[in-house]
Amino acid sequence: MASTEAVVTEPGTRPKLRVEHLGMVYERDGERVAVFEDINLDVSESEFICIVGPSGCGKSTLLKVLAGFLSSTSGSVTFDGESVNGPDPRRILVFQEHGVFPWLTVAGNIGFGLSKLSRAQREERIAHYVQTVRLEGFEHTYPSDLSGGMKQRVQVARALAVNPHILYLDEPFGALDSITRVIMRGELLRIWQSERKMVIFVTHDIDEAVQLADRVVVLSSRPARIEDVLTIDIPHPRNISSPRYLELRDELLKLIGLAYEI
Amino acid sequence: MKIPVWLRPVLLITALLVVWQVAIDRHPGQLLPGPIGVALGILELLHHGLLIKYVVASLFRVTWGFGLAALAAIPFGLMLGWHRRGEMAFYPLIQVFRPISPLAWIPIAILWFGVGDLAAIFLIFVGCFFPLLLTAMSAVHGIPAVYFNAGRNFGLSPSAFVSRVLYPAVVPQLLIGLRITLGIAWLVVVAAEMISVNSGLGFLIVDARNAGNRYDLVVAGMVIIGTIGLLLDLGMRSIENIKSFHWSSSEG
């Protein structure tokens, strides 16, 4: 039985990210278009949250508002009590594509946010994260010589290198082929389990959400509202043919409103 | 108070003109005219009928030089773009001739055509030929391989292929190249007229200065040259836009 309370807080842990009545409306040709409305969410540190919803429902926009790249028109986002109103190195966003700087090598990209460190510290950090994302040997390679999956690893390493509080990922594996996607999911989990950052991950892939997340936030179509929040209570590593997994997956499918007999 | 967008450049230009006029007034007895002097100069030229006459002369040369260059260079360039060996054969030669300023051809032009219209037209031809050649070659290279495969797939004969696949595919890029080269033609005609003929806007500039230091007419000439050049460019852009509506609606 899945618990589906809209706002769930683990007993005993303070929510670090608090989203209250968040809404976004914009004007187009004189008409007001609501992207999302009345989003309420509390996320604790080290939680892995997935946001799923139909294509075009506004989940990417929501993520950008959470990360501070866009402003909402109503409501608030606070982290540790401090309101979010701009991009900040404590909250790094990993983009779906074209996020790595093409004129820098892998090492150059990873070290991008580390200019305040001494040279020795920077090199040590870079080496550590190159290892974390398993790109040893590619330190001096340019992005144009890397595959899509490798470029996403570079983005993740670059994000982690500045030791952020939150990692936002905007359909990071969406541009990759299905095999690479599966591999990357495993990699992300492995990295998350060792780094234990708060992660908010937007996807339209249901399997991805069930495999990765502690909780899955389900958005309706535009204007997006939180349809429901599903708690995935299977410990990692998750067996994708276990009955519990399939149950949760079905639950999620139902929530998104698709028939599961295709 | 927010200034509407269209007004801002107008204000900037007006401000610059005012500064110019003030600077001239501060230095009396100086050769250069202010904007008022220029405007009067233009009126004077209109009054004597010279303005129309010179503009027509310049445009006439541009039309012939540019037109002939387009007729020669575009088919040749398309062919070279199509046949790799042909391109290999001519490419180094083109690369050596292209950086030679059309004006450097003046002695040869005068030798072959004497002083006059034909020499000027030849210079414009030379100045336009190589850029148009390269544009045509590059336009063919830019055709996606998919188009060729589709054409072959549908069993088109060579002539049908040229008219139904090749030509529509290259036209947008050719139009852009034609516009840019027309700009070059306009630059060359002015330079050519300063040196080798007795009419036209370039000649006006040289003549106005030589025959009496009439710098007001010199700058008036410059203004007219700039305006017509701009009109030519805008004209070509609107042709491009018509065509591209054509294309994008068929792809939409």
Add this chain to the structure above:
Amino acid sequence: MNSMTKPRAWESFFWPIVTAGLLLALWHYSVALTGTKVFPSPRSVEKAVAELLHRHVLWADIGDSLRRVALGFGAAVFIGIPFGLWLGWRPAANQVVSPVLQILRPISPIAWIPVAIIFFGVGDRAAVFLIFLASFFPIVVACVGAVSSVPPVLLGAGRNFGLSTPQLLMRVVFPAALPQILVGLRIALGIAWLVVVAAEMIAVESGLGYLVIDSRNSGKRYDLVVAAMLIIGIIGLALDFIFRRLGTIRSVRWGFRDAA
């Protein structure tokens, strides 16, 4: 892409040499057949080149032309790139300034000569000014285009890592725009080379352009004229080649991947 088989490597030498040979032969025979006394034959041009090389004036002329280009082009780069980057970064400013540039641009640099002479007198400075003018506009236009085509994702990533606006410009916008800026520079250099020759034919008394016009005026030495033209072409080609090479530097090479 065409109906023939793929050409082999040796062919990229073979065909141009064959064509050049045929054209040379054509040239040679048309001179011989028409019995012209004025137009030079290939042989006389060859001798003319040798004469120029020995005369030492050639090197001075080449030096003068290159120097003027260096000064005028250099000034255009120095002023044009920051100006163009600023216009690209601030579209509002661009909207205001662009019409002014659009009006000035079609005025042939050569048409500016009388005005240039008033300000700078006959000589080097007037020529350098003309070259500056001719190079300035393409550089600014290229910079504006380069900045506006920096993908917003990269700007967002830069901001995400806490870069201030000056830092963003230096560490993201400029490197991202650099390949396109280089293309603009190469085109502007080509224009500068055309203009220097033209300017030297009118406003100064040294340099390759002057060599062309002087060879004709003082003695109808058309062999020298053609020799000078060829030298102009070759040096122009060399300058273009150097700039193309710049595009292979590792930190900009990524921008030229598609241009095979």
